[in-house]
Amino acid sequence: MPAPPRLALLIKLTQVAKEYPKRGFALRDVSFNIAKGEMAFVTGHSGSGKSTTLRLAHMADRPTSGEVRVTGYSSATLSSREVWKVRRRVGMVFQDFRLLPGRSAVENVGFALEVTGVNRKEIGPRAQRLLSQVGLSTKAGALVNELSGGEQQRVAIARALVNDPFVLLADEPTGNLDERATRGIMELFVELNAKGMAVFMATHDLELVRRYPKARLLELDHGRLVYDSATA
Amino acid sequence: MYALREALAAFRRAPVLAGLSAAMVALALYIIGLFGLASYNLQLALSSMEERVEVVVYLRDDARQSEIDLAQTELAELPQVLGARYVSKREALDRARRDLPEFGELFGGAGVNPLPQSLELELQPAARNREMVEQVSAAAQAYPFVEDVEYGREWVDKLFTLRRIGAATTAALGGAFFAVAALIIGTALRIAVFARRDEIYIMRLVGARNGFIHRPFLIEGALAGLLGGIAAWILTYATYRAVYAYLFEVAWIPSAWVALGIAVGTLFGSVASSLAIRKHLGEV
Ligand SMILES: Nc1ncnc2c1ncn2[C@@H]1O[C@H](COP(=O)(O)OP(=O)(O)OP(=O)(O)O)[C@@H](O)[C@H]1O
Ligand SMILES: [Mg+2]
Numbered sequence: 241m242p243a244p245p246r247l248a249l250l251i252k253l254t255q256v257a258k259e260y261p262k263r264g265f266a267l268r269d270v271s272f273n274i275a276k277g278e279m280a281f282v283t284g285h286s287g288s289g290k291s292t293t294l295r296l297a298h299m300a301d302r303p304t305s306g307e308v309r310v311t312g313y314s315s316a317t318l319s320s321r322e323v324w325k326v327r328r329r330v331g332m333v334f335q336d337f338r339l340l341p342g343r344s345a346v347e348n349v350g351f352a353l354e355v356t357g358v359n360r361k362e363i364g365p366r367a368q369r370l371l372s373q374v375g376l377s378t379k380a381g382a383l384v385n386e387l388s389g390g391e392q393q394r395v396a397i398a399r400a401l402v403n404d405p406f407v408l409l410a411d412e413p414t415g416n417l418d419e420r421a422t423r424g425i426m427e428l429f430v431e432l433n434a435k436g437m438a439v440f441m442a443t444h445d446l447e448l449v450r451r452y453p454k455a456r457l458l459e460l461d462h463g464r465l466v467y468d469s470a471t472a
Numbered sequence: 473m474y475a476l477r478e479a480l481a482a483f484r485r486a487p488v489l490a491g492l493s494a495a496m497v498a499l500a501l502y503i504i505g506l507f508g509l510a511s512y513n514l515q516l517a518l519s520s521m522e523e524r525v526e527v528v529v530y531l532r533d534d535a536r537q538s539e540i541d542l543a544q545t546e547l548a549e550l551p552q553v554l555g556a557r558y559v560s561k562r563e564a565l566d567r568a569r570r571d572l573p574e575f576g577e578l579f580g581g582a583g584v585n586p587l588p589q590s591l592e593l594e595l596q597p598a599a600r601n602r603e604m605v606e607q608v609s610a611a612a613q614a615y616p617f618v619e620d621v622e623y624g625r626e627w628v629d630k631l632f633t634l635r636r637i638g639a640a641t642t643a644a645l646g647g648a649f650f651a652v653a654a655l656i657i658g659t660a661l662r663i664a665v666f667a668r669r670d671e672i673y674i675m676r677l678v679g680a681r682n683g684f685i686h687r688p689f690l691i692e693g694a695l696a697g698l699l700g701g702i703a704a705w706i707l708t709y710a711t712y713r714a715v716y717a718y719l720f721e722v723a724w725i726p727s728a729w730v731a732l733g734i735a736v737g738t739l740f741g742s743v744a745s746s747l748a749i750r751k752h753l754g755e756v
Contacts, residue, residue, distance in 0.1 A: 320753075321682055323676070324676075324679040324680060324681050324682070325679070326679075327676070327677065327678060327679030328679040331678075332677065338673070338674070338677070340670060340671060340674060351671075351674065352674065352678040355674075355675045355678065355680035355684060355685070356678055356679055356680055357680075357681075357684065399674075399678065400678075402678060403678065403679055
């Protein structure tokens with residue numbers, strides 16, 4: 241059994257390097273922590289390693305060297321059979337939403353509830369509640385492919401919340417959205433963060449980041465952590 | 473039960489794909505079914521030919537009945553021999569008349585009967601080969617009142633060769649058919665898993681346990697194997713009826729083989745599906 245989670249630090253990277261065969265190093269010697277309840281951005285130009293950082297934090301990938309600890313689980317000891325444990329503490333959303341097409345919003349959220357073992361009778365009401373939490377209660381029955389980008393991202397966020405995670409990872413969540421939808425999604429993140437959930441978001445949109453001066457800011461450049469507002 | 477519902481839902485959501493993979497499984501098992509039918513009938517044909525391997529001991533006309541009786545008892549007690557039957561001169565003539573009408577005309581009247589009396593030795597199934605036959609033959613030859621011993625040496629040799637060819641062909645063809653069927657079933661189920669890779673990805677993303685992801689595919693594979701096996705059984709039976717009606721007389725395979733085939737299909741389906749899903753579980 242892995243050590244019990246130390247929840248003060250949700251994510252802890254220690255001298256992490258990630259090398260892709262033939263592509264070289266996507267990350268080099270990266271160390272930082274994300275604490276409980278924090279709101280943090282990671283920025284950097286394209287290819288700087290933002291997505292790689294988030295993938296490591298979701299245990300979708302393992303570091304080549306160094307250690308990634310996520311809610312107490314270590315990349316060094318967690319087997320691939322146990323990755324689901326991390327997934328139940330850490331939610332994730334993407335630029336391209338990754339919803340199941342041909343199913344409604346409530347079915348997409350319900351699917352996540354069902355496969356994580358939620359009692360069948362509770363699935364419907366809980367999916368509805370999650371959708372209203374993200375401001376989408378009126379569109380619950382709509383097929384996701386017929387929703388706007390902003391609405392689809394809300395469904396994805398509702399799905400990421402099924403396990404009531406400690407932290408929400410977001411990889412360019414507003415990358416496909418217009419200004420108005422971006423604002424809506426960011427408001428939702430701030431709201432969730434105010435309720436105690438940490439949010440760790442990758443974006444290359446510096447203007448957006450500037451609107452949240454109190455948030456933590458990390459900057460990557462060619463796989464190196466070149467700025468961390470917590471230590472600057 | 474979630475896993476069963478999800479497996480059935482897969483059929484409902486993508487009926488064409490599910491139907492296609494079930495059809496592939498059915499066809500693969502049909503090939504096996506035809507092979508089973510053919511090899512079973514080949515085996516039957518060979519063993520009915522083997523039953524005709526016997527040793528005939530011709531006795532001199534002056535042999536005494538008590539000597540014959542003793543020889544009959546002793547030969548019947550040989551380990552290679554199943555039974556010994558005495559055929560009198562009279563019976564031999566009746567048989568010849570029945571089997572060969574010309575013979576009847578030739579020896580129509582009473583008078584001389586040129587046919588010898590004999591002992592017909594039926595052999596144990598395991599003794600129907602050249603070596604054993606020769607041993608029995610030698611034992612019979614030892615009696616002074618034995619005229620001649622006949623056992624169709626060429627026939628025994630040919631049968632032996634035929635049986636070896638049969639066994640080799642069955643093994644080679646069987647192996648090839650099984651490999652083809654395994655590949656087809658494996659591919660069909662990999663396609664079924666591949667078609668649901670998005671769902672698998674989402675399950676992994678939101679933290680479904682591996683077993684939970686696994687189970688519907690296991691059931692889906694078993695179901696495909698079971699339904700495919702039943703369909704293959706029906707197809708094979710239809711083929712058997714058609715061959716029986718229009719070509720030649722064949723025997724239907726024993727029901728134990730059918731049951732075994734369907735069970736193996738079901739098992740193989742779930743194993744193949746499980747292997748296919750395992751590949752997906754390894755990543756992300
Ligand atoms: N699966 C992979 N296989 C090989 N190389 C990869 C893989 N994922 C990322 N890389 C490489 O690692 C480097 C960092 O990629 P990453 O996706 O983390 O950058 P990013 O900061 O998210 O960029 P963007 O802003 O374009 O999304 C890039 O050079 C990329 O080509
Ligand atoms: Mg990226």
